[in-house]
Amino acid sequence: MSLQFRVLKEDKSSRARLGELTIGEKTIPTPVFMPVGTAGTVKAMTPLELKKTGASLILANTYHLSIRPGEKLIEKAGGLHKFMGWDGLILTDSGGFQVFSLPKIKVADEGVSFQYEVDGRAVSLTPERVIEIQKALGSNIIMPLDECVPYPCEYDRAKKAVKRTTAWAKRCKKAHVAKEELQTLFGIIQGSTYPDLRKQSTDSLLEIGFDGYAVGGMSVGEGLEMTKETLEETIPFIPPQYPRYLMGVGLPQDIIFSVERGIDMFDCVIPTRYARSATVFTNRGKIRLTHKDYKRDFYPIEPNCHCYTCQNFTRAYMRHLFSANEILGQMLASIHNLHFYQQLMSQIRQAILEHRFLPFKKEFLKNYLASLDTN
């Protein structure tokens, strides 16, 4: 097995756990947050700055990269790590989540076909093809093609999607001949918000056998309460020795609630996307730097933060950069937000280690959700 996962500590009052995930010579602590680098770059960040935030594992997008610049080019460049100058680990999602949100997608048992959102060209993806692409990219964690249904979704449709996802997972497993030690394959659990379908999906995937299990089809508008419920009805079916990944989630509070329910891995565009539109995270909630309140605010975004941005620049300067449409505003806000997320994960891990996850959660959320976030 090319992935080792060890649970180091389990919280006594919740499902939260501290672990470590090893692929090749790289070991990273969990719970872990993966910054998103869809096109082979975490937007507005150099790999050097990204590393400094504490990121150890990032996510890139299989289908985007397969079209532009093409996985063959990346393979020729020596793989995605070398191409993008990232010496940490890389997980690639298959693109299932993205393509199922496209308007003209056609789904068949063989695979999916759709128009590429950038230039309208016809693209098709099959389970075998997504594995082939990810092999060429050299991803450390490979995700299979899955059928992602919208929310809300009728029972029968969700059931059919589970069936297809299972069939595709089997084909992916078969295509993934794990010769390469540094490439591991996860399964993706579907089933919408139906507990019996989630269980059925989990059981089928366990039978096929993967190195880790992702909860897919979330973050599609179901809301936090439904996410919590679904996790509570899914996680117990995944044996504890496997890493559990909640795809596409989320805000700081979502991450905390999900860790509490047993999730080890997260990815989300929020910290970088928000940063580029001037919204930054603080321990007292998120703030919008373009707000007039910050015009003469000569404090850093977060006074106790050790990131490059907070150590060197004020909110007033950040506001000026965003008003003047200066790229540096997006760069500095991205540095801060990713640092904030990595700090959050680090605090979560420390809290689990010291048997105080629930008190940490209470304290963090008390501060974080206290402000009305009206900016």
Place this chain on the structure above:
Amino acid sequence: MSLQFRVLKEDKSSRARLGELTIGEKTIPTPVFMPVGTAGTVKAMTPLELKKTGASLILANTYHLSIRPGEKLIEKAGGLHKFMGWDGLILTDSGGFQVFSLPKIKVADEGVSFQYEVDGRAVSLTPERVIEIQKALGSNIIMPLDECVPYPCEYDRAKKAVKRTTAWAKRCKKAHVAKEELQTLFGIIQGSTYPDLRKQSTDSLLEIGFDGYAVGGMSVGEGLEMTKETLEETIPFIPPQYPRYLMGVGLPQDIIFSVERGIDMFDCVIPTRYARSATVFTNRGKIRLTHKDYKRDFYPIEPNCHCYTCQNFTRAYMRHLFSANEILGQMLASIHNLHFYQQLMSQIRQAILEHRFLPFKKEFLKNYLASLDTN
């Protein structure tokens, strides 16, 4: 005097010279190139990366900053250095060059009034006002308000502009009470392409007395040959003990030709502006990274370059970033171009030191201008 300038070495075969310019505790070598940070940020660069390129002195724009975010706000923030997190030296141009290119400018003996290009608001600048703004910003090198004429320009108009520039220079000198040790004032020589007017302008400014002299009104479409001629007809009138600054110039070849004619200081938006549209400099000329030739080019922009970009990324990756409209493309290209310019200045200084400026010039231009630059 708050500025010390020492000529360390003079080239025997040209007017090129190696010097050092000291303001307060900071000493920088000349010839020097100043990256442009109009709005209080050198576009797409963190101050940390900027420092790493070798930049020691940057240029910011008085009139832009006075309007947004306002010099009072910057003063309250502790000055421009602190506001933008730059611990090197700062020169601010008065905005004369910029405002004289606006369509609705009104020029009177008192000063200029115009509409701010961003939001159309009415703004007026007087010699006293530009000094007041630059004092508040805390600029190390302050530029006076001057009347910049277009090219070509009739003799009478150029003559009137010289007269007004002289009168304004006097008022600037009066307004600049040099209590502050770290702030020094330069004069700007006008006179279009008329040798007698350039001499007249230089003589009048020398009589008023400044710490350095800038050749203004260049880079307005007169072309390289005319720039060379004007420099040859102007520089000899400036006594050698003063630093000489050629405003707004230029391409690598322009810098070399101007150093040859005795210029010590340069600023130009070219390296950063070109970078943002994917044009980068190499020792064999500039190249456009979006060109199809680079799709599978797995070499760095410049194989011998030590910048972060060339040490970590290929032309193929850079091309991918620009095709995907990723900000990182602009960031990495800016790092490389500014590094290239600072390297050029460093090579120029080394060549002067070793009495081989003309051979260096010949060698550099032979390589640099060899390609047809068709990309």
